[in-house]
Amino acid sequence: QINEAEVAEFSVPTYACQRRTTLENHNAVLTDALSLLAEHAELSDEDGRGVAFRRAAAVLKALPKPVTSVKQLRGLPCLGDHSLRIIKDILENRESSEVQSTKQSERFKALKVLTGIFGVGAKTADRWIRDGINNLQQLQDSGQTLNRAQQAGLQHYDHLSQPVTKQEADAIGEIVEEAVASVLPGARITLIGGFRRGKLTGHDVDFLITHPEEGREVGLMPKVVSWLESKGFLLYQKTTRNSYLESKDGPARPASNMDRFERCFSIFKLPEEEKPAAKHPETLTGNVEQSLPLTSSHVSAEGEALKRWRAVRVDLVVSPISQFAFALLGWTGSKLFERELRRWAGHEKAMSLSSHALYDNKQVETHFVQTPSVKKKRVSKKTKTCSSMMT
Ligand code: GTP
Ligand code: MN
Ligand code: MN
DSSP states (O other): OOOHHHHOOOOOOSSGGGSOOOSOOTTHHHHHHHHHHHHHHHHTTOHHHHHHHHHHHHHHHTOSSOOOOGGGGTTOTTOOHHHHHHHHHHHHHSSOHHHHHHHHOHHHHHHHHHHTSTTOOHHHHHHHHHTTOOSHHHHHHHTOOOOHHHHHHHHTHHHHTSOEEHHHHHHHHHHHHHHHHHHSTTOEEEEEHHHHTTOSEESSEEEEEEOSSTTTTTTHHHHHHHHHHHTTOEEEEEEEOOOTTOSTTSOOOOSSSOOOOEEEEEEEEEEOOOOOTTTOTTOHHHHHHHHOTTOOOSBOTTOOBOOOEEEEEEEEEEOOGGGHHHHHHHHHOOHHHHHHHHHHHHHHHSEEEOSSOEEEEEEEEEEEEEOTTSOEEEEEEEEEOOHHHHO
């Protein structure tokens, strides 16, 4: 005899940030399918749908055992009609026709390839596809104007589409550490992003830089970048300065969920350990160079063998020590975790969390401030109450 209580066998908290993160995923087939639909939605500039699929996938990932029937999912949060339909399809027919047709669609393939170029987002890819560009060769032949980031992205496409290993992340960490120590003794770097969460590979490496004395970090990024450039470690970099204190009345909340720290999006030239070519005929770069014409080569036009290296995406962020805890939390990710943490703070605790601070919404005093876009806009100035709690 099965009663309702026995059927509703899983219990999962509403917000992803309230759940324990597990390394074991007992429902990978289902979460892979939902993640693919999330990716498709994001690449189609439908972020709302993307988040819905990401939330559904995260709930299934939190379950302690494989799901065998949708009945088991009754009462679980974040599972909308669409996600449930996909899950049911897979449980009953082993696959979902929507997932299969999405995966095989030419448009999805083209979106993945084009947005795989550093500097190309969903909107640009969509415009190119409407112009008949579906792959890298067509992009090169099209004569489309590329910005500096996209040129670098295309040039180093093969390297940048290979996952970065933890070893490579650590090697870059040593270089960044040396750069930071040379230009500002006492400054500290922390590995953030996916590697801080224990991931074994990533699409880039992220570092947060600070100095224990407030204010000493000002102007640090250009010096670090110059040092790296002078040593030949950078293939590309774009630095944007800190804009947190730019608004007239001091810290205001940024318009989007982008924060206002000084940051550098870069492509590193990471020297690779020398490997005897004969013993390793199928090294990563050797393979890619043969299969893709658009590679950044290790070998000059004359065929002269040069030192081996590989291109790696690296993000650097500088925060003053007073905001370090929030920056660390905000840049550790995952993106869904951060989003859920902020939603939970807002809805359940009446607080607003950013990578700069945590504010108590109950102590809000509304007034006018000058925004960077020089428009008069109503912005709430909130009392910072919780930095001690967080640090
Ligand atoms: P992989 O790099 O793919 O391994 O995953 P990741 O989790 O490291 O992703 P990513 O490098 O894109 O971002 C790292 C963290 O920084 C995530 O938590 C993001 O939410 C956060 N992040 C990235 N860009 C920004 C930004 O512009 N502002 C803020 N506040 N956070 C950001
Ligand atoms: Mn990352
Ligand atoms: Mn990053």
